Amino acid sequence: MATTFFPDLTRPDGGTLVIGSRHAGDAGRQRRLVEADTAALDAMPWPAGLAAVGWFASTDGQTLLTYAQWADGEAADAGARDGRLPAPLATAPRYRLHRSLAREDETRAPGCLITAAFDADGPERQRHLIDRLVAVQPVEGGHPGAISAHFLLSEDGTRVLLHTEWTDIEAHREAAEAGDHDAGHEIMSGTPGVRLTHGGRYLPHHGLIRPTA
Structure with missing residues (x-):
């Protein structure tokens, strides 16, 4: 279908x-x-x-x-x-999906996808990066346009993909301009053994x- x-x-x-x-x-x-x-x-x-x-x-x-x-x-x-x-x-x-973050009562349909992809020096670095990123995510009170975040590990241990779903692109821009992503960006750029390779906004x-x- x-x-x-x-x-x-x-x-x-x-x-x-x-x-x-x-x-x-x-x-x-x-x-x-x-x-x-x-x-x-x-x-x-x-x-x-x-x-x-x-x-x-x-x-x-x-x-x-x-x-x-x-x-x-x-x-x-x-x-x-x-x-x-x-x-x-x-x-x-x-x-394979490793972790997901979303409200249990979330029913909204996403309007855009934001990704961040990383190279990783093995499975331990994959999991370490995700654990650090999850730790700085707001439990509640985040931007209202954020719907969910999914953390994916490549099966060969060399990649991590962050898959985040938002109501629309403007909501993601607002969150970035407000500094909501600053802590995550520091982890992405400063964690040994992982390297941000690319990211994108998708419809x-x-x-x-x-x-x-």
Whole structure:
């Protein structure tokens, strides 16, 4: 089923996240990349173990981010061996959810995605960075536009991805201008063994959910 959605990173049938990033150059190229990916999926039976795919377009038109949610690594391996799937859906870096922060009563639909990606010198540094970032997050009283934060670890121990969901881009800008992110930025830049590589602002572009029988 086609829709526009944010992936549910906590869904039990999507524990392995294959997350790919591609340079597009402009909004038209972003759209064409999504069209090519969806055409490839339409031309084949829905892959076993693939729960959902979400495409996100960076607000500057430069990047297309793809989240493919697989049941587990074996299912992603089978998808990669098939050879018909676009590479970002099966052979990009693989992540698993490590921590999530969200109010239990949160029901709002996110309007934008903010990411920060890091290289890490092994699993201990991955977890150490996340523990420090979680420790400085406000339990309550944060910016009202912040909906949730998810901390993802690459399965090979070399990457961390911070995935935060906001009501809209303006809310994130307001929080940044108010200094809400300053403590987190100090940790990101000053923690030994981890290096911030890139980040971005994204809007949901397209999504596909596993067809129901």
